[in-house]
Amino acid sequence: MNSSEKNDATAPCEFMDNLNLLRQTYFFSSFPLETLKVIAYLCAREKFKKGLALFNQNEDDGQAFLVIDGKARLEREDDGKMTVIRECHAGEFLGGLTLLGGRHRLFSLIAVEDTTCLIIHREKFTKAIKQFPDIMPKILKAVVDNISTWEERFLTERAEECGGCLEKLGVSLV
Amino acid sequence: MAKGETPIVKRSLYSWVFAGNVGLQLLLLLIIVVMVFTRVLPLEMQKRIVNEAINLRKIDLLLSYCGIYLAAVVLANGLKYLNSMVTTVITQRATANMRKGLYHYILTLPLSFFRNTQPGMVVNSLVNELTLPANFVGMAVAAPVSNVLTLLAFAGYLFRLNPLLAAVSLSIYPIVVFLVPMLQKGVNRANKKRVDTARTLSSAIAESISGIHEIQGNGAYGIEHRKFDGLADKLEKIRVIWSLYRFGVKTMNNFFTGLGPFIVFILGGFLTIKGQLELGALVAFLSAQEKLYDPWRELIEFYQVYQDGVVNYNRTMEYFNVEPEHALEPQGRPPFELDGSVEVKDLQFETSSGIRLLDGINLSLKPGEHLALVGFSGSGKSTLALCIGQLYKYTDGHVLIGDKEVAELSKKDMVINIGFVSQSPFIFEGTLEENLLYSCKAMIDGQGQPVNNHLPTLDDIIAVLHQTGIFVDVLRFGLNTILARDEHEDLVEVLTRVRRNFQRDYGEELADYVEFFDENKYLYYSSVAENLTFGASAKEAFNNSNLAKNEYFLNFLDRADLTRPLLSLGAALSKQTVDILGNLTPDAVFFEQSPITADELDDYKLIVEHQKRQKLHQLTGTDRQRLLELALRFTPGIHKMAALPQMLETLILEGRALFREKISADDPGAFSFYQLAEYIYSQTILNNIFFGKTKTASPQTQEKIDQSIVQLLIEEDLLETIIEIGMRYDVGTKGDKLSGGQRQKLAIARAFLKAPRILIMDEATSALDNKSQARIQNLLETRWKNKSTLIAVVHRLDTIKNFDRVAVMKAGKIAEMGTYNELIAQKGMLYELVGKK
Structure with a gap:
């Protein structure tokens, strides 16, 4: 067994906390401990003061965020008009897809109060993943499951409210 | 590689023996001749000490013969050492020359070659496989000549002492010469089998270790034991046979040479008793007989090095025996300075397995025009860019740059006129500055002018650092x-x-x-x-x-x-x-x-x-x-x-x-x-x-x-001072201390510094954030348009609006081409693509 699993020599440390946080996140839930330790190690905690942007629409910051503490607002600007999508709270994980490939953000995330996040950068993530070739299919499966579940839930719960937008659905068919 | 020279992969192993080593090899011959003489001399002295000095009880003769004996021994050993020295120099020189030659050659091989070649294979060839062949080169003159001469000298001496006895005792060697190669064939056969089985065994181990979960989960120890044990037993048998053959060679050799003294004793003793041979001569004969053994053993060893060396050398060279697709230097003319126009006619590119990646491409660009190549992955846009840049050799049709056929241009012509930024640019170990100047130095290199005079100034460099947005990183x-x-x-x-x-x-x-x-x-x-x-x-x-x-x-x-x-x-x-x-x-x-x-x-x-x-x-x-x-x-x-x-x-x-x-x-x-x-x-x-x-x-x-x-x-x-200090930053192996974005910006800066007439960018901004991407796009439009021709493979369609021409590719063909606005108005493929994004 690895020493970290019967960690008696060390006082509680940030690395251990990060590891536990990641274990509870869907995206990482299928990772073997060996891999997750590396990811937890490569993460960084960052504090965003109220009003600061965690990421901005149209930019590719290449980071995934796990909100540890505080609150942030997801919003989108279209032709000068700002729409608030929703609020993100502690425990929420944003940006799994960002880790897999570079695309500009469709939303901005703004700290509504002082917010602490666990951040992992795509570049570090990619290098870590390369060390564990078996992991990619597991990540893809977690993502596919998540997208399908989302759409399934939307269809059963919200389809009636949707009206004309139904014909645009089918993300899980991509 | 100079013009007209045989490519290294076609050179025979023997050609290395004298290449650049004539002087040393001649020196070796001289050393050997003297050395052989000094080896025979002690025998004669032995005979004279017994026959003349001891028999006649003459102290002065004893002293002078012993003196000569001692001098000969000292000289023989000194020369032997000198011999090894020269041999070593030749061997190491051959190793270095083979390595350099092969490495230079490998770098020129077509990209397709490297797709099927593991880097480890190249490393192994350059580092290990050439050692034995080089050993052979070092020994090729010295070992056979010195040992054969020594053998002949001893044999001649033996004949002088007693022809009958000599003839009988030397009759052993032809038998050995006949038998050794036969056994050696067995050695080689077993050796090949050993290598193959060892490989199978290694991959079996690798497989079971990576599948250890399955083995333990199923408790399949028995199955795995049987698989592995079978192979281990097979290897054991082969190794036993291999070793038996090898010892067979050795033992047979020892046995026959060991018979020598027996024959001398029985026949020589008889002759001496009969008074037909002096006692001193018998002693000398015995000594000479014994001394035959060393050169003989060395000859056998040389024979084995020769066998292994030839096998290794041929196998290595055959592996790399692929023709480079283009000459490195132009023949008998200075490199062309082309005008930046690009003309592609009926271009085709087929892989060796017959898959057509480009099919009937036609396009033409005036100097300074900018072309964006878009389309799905696999549509052939990168392949087209690489064909125009001469990195792939097109299989049919024409690519003309400044009216010259690209297939017939030398690498130097291309390097002077074209700059290339690839999707995942390679950054080499060294400082940031070295990497920044890599393309410029490569272009100037070999033109017979001091490199430093033509390098960009600090101001040029700083300007480019700003333009590409890597300035802040360097700072x-x-x-x-x-x-x-x-x-x-x-x-x-x-x-x-x-x-x-x-x-x-x-x-x-x-x-x-x-x-x-x-x-x-x-x-x-x-x-x-x-x-x-x-x-x-x-x-x-x-x-x-x-x-x-x-x-x-x-x-x-x-x-x-x-x-x-x-x-x-x-x-x-x-x-x-x-x-x-x-x-x-x-x-x-x-x-x-x-x-x-x-x-x-x-x-x-x-x-x-x-x-x-x-x-x-x-x-x-x-x-x-x-x-x-x-x-x-x-x-x-x-x-x-x-x-x-x-x-x-x-x-x-x-x-x-x-x-x-x-x-x-x-x-x-x-x-x-x-x-x-x-x-x-x-x-x-x-x-x-x-x-x-x-x-x-x-x-x-x-x-x-x-x-x-x-x-x-x-x-x-x-x-400026801080930037200068920053440029001395060590970027790490493969530039691993830089981020993906920094590497890409560095690669773009490297191409911009060279300011080529034609710039090919293969998704060169894919790892950049929006701001950096926009900055570079802006730069291309303002500073490079009408100056340098640009062929850009583009993934992100928000950057292509201001290109002179956009070509949408599909399945190896240009599906549509025109300005951005024209194509959008047509509502064809580009319209679809942009809509989807």
Whole structure:
């Protein structure tokens, strides 16, 4: 067994906390401990003061965020008009897809109060993943499951409210 | 490779024997002739000592014969040594020349060759496989000539002593000559089988280890045992046979040469008893007979080296026997300076397996026109760009650059006219500057002019750094440099002054992001050592890296009750770090947040092993020192795998005061403690300006800090100096200390600096953020349009609006081509693609 699993020599440390946080996140839930330790190690905690942007629409910051503490607002600007999508709270994980490939953000995330996040950068993530070739299919499966579940839930719960937008659905068919 | 020379892969092994070595080989021959003479001389002396000196009881003859004997032995050994020396020189020269030649050749092989070739195979060929052939080259003249001559000389001498006896005793050798090659064939056969079986065995082991879950899960030990044991038994048998053959050669050789004395005794003894042979001659005969053995053994060994050498050499050269697709240099003319027009006619490109990746491509660009190639992955856009750039050799049709057929141009012609930025550009180990000038140097290289005269000036370089947006990164590398004492005295003075201005102008604004050096606070972004000494050492022995072995400091730690807690911190750090990083392939990224460096990882793995068996106090002095070293490096703000216990933090703060007191009394001047008026040589330039350390690495904060610092440096006129320092930054193996974006920007800057007439960019901005991408797009439109022809493979369609031409590719064909607006108005494929994005 690895020493970290019967960690008696060390006082509680940030690395251990990060590891536990990641274990509870869907995206990482299928990772073997060996891999997750590396990811937890490569993460960084960052504090965003109220009003600061965690990421901005149209930019590719290449980071995934796990909100540890505080609150942030997801919003989108279209032709000068700002729409608030929703609020993100502690425990929420944003940006799994960002880790897999570079695309500009469709939303901005703004700290509504002082917010602490666990951040992992795509570049570090990619290098870590390369060390564990078996992991990619597991990540893809977690993502596919998540997208399908989302759409399934939307269809059963919200389809009636949707009206004309139904014909645009089918993300899980991509 | 010079013109008209046989390519190295077609050269025979024998051609290396005299190539460039004629003088040395002749010298060898001379040495050998003398050496053979000095080998035979002692035999004659032996005979004369017995027959003349001893028989006739003449002391003076005894002395002079013994003298000659001694001189001959000394000379023979001296010459033997000289012989080995020359042979070694020839061998090593051949190794180096073969390696250089083959390496130069391999670099010119077509890209397709490398798709099917493992780097390990090339490494092995260059490093290992050429050793035996080179050994053969070294021995090729010396071994056969010296040994055959020696044999002949001894044989001649034997015939002179007694022809009958000589003829009978030498009759053994033809039998050996006949039998050895027969046995050697068996050796070779068994050897080949051995290599093959060993390979099968290795892959079987690899397979079962990677499938260990399945084996243990199924409890399939029996099945795996049988598989493996079968192979192991087979290998055992083959190895036994192989060894038997090899010993067979040896034994047979020994047996027959061992028969020699027997024949001499029985026949020579008979002749001597009959009075037909003198006793002295018999002694000489016996000696000579015995001495035949060494050259004979060497000949047999040479024969084996020759066999293995030829096999290895031919196998290696056959593997690389692929024709380069283009000449490196133009023949009998200077390289063309082309006008930048591109004409593609009915272009086809087929892979060797017959898949048509490009089919009937037609397009033409005037000098300075910009073309965007778009389409799905696999549509052939990169292939087209690579064909135009001569990196792929098209199989049919034409690509004309400045009216010259690309297939017929030499590499040099291309290099002078074309710049290339690939999707994942390669950055080489070395400084940023070396990488920046890589293309320029390569272009100038070999034109017979001193390279430095034609390199871009610092102003050019800075302009390009700005244009490509890597300026800030270089600035940051510069700011993160630790200056050596005495090297930049003026700069140091200015920096200390700047520090005050910084605190005045920006101190408040950045206070959240910087941990200022404060004597009364624990610094979480500084190491334990820095927290203890709170100063920069003026003496080597007190440098942070030497503290753990500094007697004075160790005593201080004891006195401050720090040794024990630091050791256990070191133990925790080493265990955790090794646990996390121990099994990863080293990459700079993994070690940014680790107190253990990549080079030290293996050492600490061992120390962690020791800790499993021993308690901390039982560890050896070296292990304890390494753990202490680790603890002293520990920086809680960066190294998250362990926590700093509150107790230890308090002890360290108390220790800081104690250390200051103690060292000021015992060794004043050993440390300069952090104070605003003095430059701190142990810290980076940035930390010196801050008089503290940055707390976070988030891009947002970074940008804020950068803005303030750039402003400050402009005010103080320091920007250029820092950039120059930053350009000396070591980018790491394959540039792994740079981010993907930095690597790409560096590659673009490298191409821009060269300012080629035609620029090919293959998704060259894919790793850049929006701002950088827009900056480069803007630059291409304003500075490069109408000057350089641009062929850009583009993935992100938001950047193509202002290209002169957009070609949409599908399945190896150009589906539509025109300006952006035309194509959008057509509502064809581009319209679809843009809509989807």
